[in-house]
Amino acid sequence: MISLALKALKANPLKTILIYFSLIFSITAIFLISSISNGIINMYSSILKNDGDIIVTQKDISDTFFSNVDIKLLSKINTIKNIESSSALIVGASPIEKLPIVAVYGVSKNRFLNYKLSEGNYPIDKEVLVGESIYKQLSNKQFINIANKDYKISGVFKSDIGFENGGVVLNIKDAGKIFNKSASMIMINTKVDTNIDLILKQINSFSEEIEAKSTQSFVDNYNQFKIIQSSSNAISFIAFTMGLLGIVSIMSITINQRKSEFGIKRAIGIPMKKIVFQIITESFILGVLSFLSSLLLSQIVLYFIKNSTLLQGYVNGEITSILALYIFITSILMAMIGSIIPALNAAKTDPIILIQGNRI
Known part of the structure; x- marks a missing residue:
C-alpha cells in the first residue's frame, strides 16, 4: 500500500507539491506560535522559580x-x-x-x-x-x-x-x-x-494588602500566562483550520482529476474502502514529511529570532518533546482529515460515472 501511495504521489507532482507546502506553512506557523509563547512563559517563570519557594505580591x-x-x-x-x-x-x-x-x-x-x-x-x-x-x-x-x-x-x-x-x-x-x-x-x-x-x-x-503564594501556584495561575497561552491556542487553531481547508480544496481537485482511475479500480472489483485507505496513506506520508521539514525550518527560524539584535533576546522559542509530539499528531490529523473528506465524497459516486469523467 505504501509503494502504491508513493507511486501516486510521484504521478501527481503538482498536487503533491501544493499539499506539501500547504502543510509546511500551517505546521511551521503552529510550531512558531506555540514555541514562542512557551518560551516567553518559561523565561519569566524561570526568573521567579530561581528566586524562591514563595512569592509575595500586592493582593x-x-x-x-x-x-x-x-x-x-x-x-x-x-x-x-x-x-x-x-x-x-x-x-x-x-x-x-x-x-x-x-x-x-x-x-x-x-x-x-x-x-x-x-x-x-x-x-x-x-x-x-x-x-x-x-x-x-x-x-x-x-x-x-x-x-x-x-x-x-x-x-x-x-x-x-x-x-x-x-x-x-x-x-x-x-x-x-x-x-x-x-x-x-x-x-x-x-x-x-x-x-x-x-x-x-x-x-x-x-x-x-498582600497575597503570598507558592511559586508554582503563582506561575500556574498567573493571568498573563493564561492570556498568552489562550492566544497561542486560538492562533494555532486558525492556522490548523486554514491548512485543513487548503488541503481539502487541493485534494478535491486532485480526486476529481483521478476519477477515471478510481472508476476503473472500482469496476475491476477493488473496494472503495481500499482506494480511500490508499488516499489516506498518501496524505499520511505527506504529513510525516511536512512535519519533519517544518520542525527543521522552525528550529532555523527560532535560532535567528533568538540571536536577533532587534528582539534583544526577549523572544525565544522552545520546542519541547511534548510540543513536538502534539504538533506531529496535529500534522497527521490535518493531512488525513483533509484527504478523507473528498475521498469519502468520491466513494459515494457510481463507478460508471467516474469512468465517464463526469463531475464528482
Whole structure:
C-alpha cells in the first residue's frame, strides 16, 4: 500500500507539491506560535522559580508590573521560622538610547549574586548592571539614561534567560525612585521539608494588602500566562483550520482529476474502502514529511529570532518533546482529515460515472 501511495504521489507532482507546502506553512506557523509563547512563559517563570519557594505580591493585582509591596515586610518575614532567605524585586521597562523598550530590574543587594558577571563589578547607588545583549547595542558604554537620569555602567552580566540578558539591573532603591514603588514582589526561600502552607498563612497575616503564594501556584495561575497561552491556542487553531481547508480544496481537485482511475479500480472489483485507505496513506506520508521539514525550518527560524539584535533576546522559542509530539499528531490529523473528506465524497459516486469523467 505504501509503494502504491508513493507511486501516486510521484504521478501527481503538482498536487503533491501544493499539499506539501500547504502543510509546511500551517505546521511551521503552529510550531512558531506555540514555541514562542512557551518560551516567553518559561523565561519569566524561570526568573521567579530561581528566586524562591514563595512569592509575595500586592493582593488582587492583574500583573506584577502594577504590583506594589512594602519592602519593610522583609524584616517581618525574616523572623518567621524556617525562612532561609528573602529578596525584593521591582520589574519595569523603559526606553534606552535607540531601544524602544528595555526590561529594568531593581533588586535588593542579596539578589545581585544571581547575575553572573562577564566584566566589571556589581553596582552601588546610581550604577547599573547591563545584560550582554543590550550592552552590545549601546553606543555609550559608560553611562545609560533611564527616565531622564544617568546611571554609570558598573558591569556586564550574562544570563541564559532572554528577559534578563536583554535587561538592566540596578539597586532597588534607585528603581523605586524611577517607578515610584517600594517593591513589585518579594521572593522567599524556605528550608527543606518546611510546611509552606503554614508560612503562607503567617505572611498573609502581616497585611490585608498582600497575597503570598507558592511559586508554582503563582506561575500556574498567573493571568498573563493564561492570556498568552489562550492566544497561542486560538492562533494555532486558525492556522490548523486554514491548512485543513487548503488541503481539502487541493485534494478535491486532485480526486476529481483521478476519477477515471478510481472508476476503473472500482469496476475491476477493488473496494472503495481500499482506494480511500490508499488516499489516506498518501496524505499520511505527506504529513510525516511536512512535519519533519517544518520542525527543521522552525528550529532555523527560532535560532535567528533568538540571536536577533532587534528582539534583544526577549523572544525565544522552545520546542519541547511534548510540543513536538502534539504538533506531529496535529500534522497527521490535518493531512488525513483533509484527504478523507473528498475521498469519502468520491466513494459515494457510481463507478460508471467516474469512468465517464463526469463531475464528482
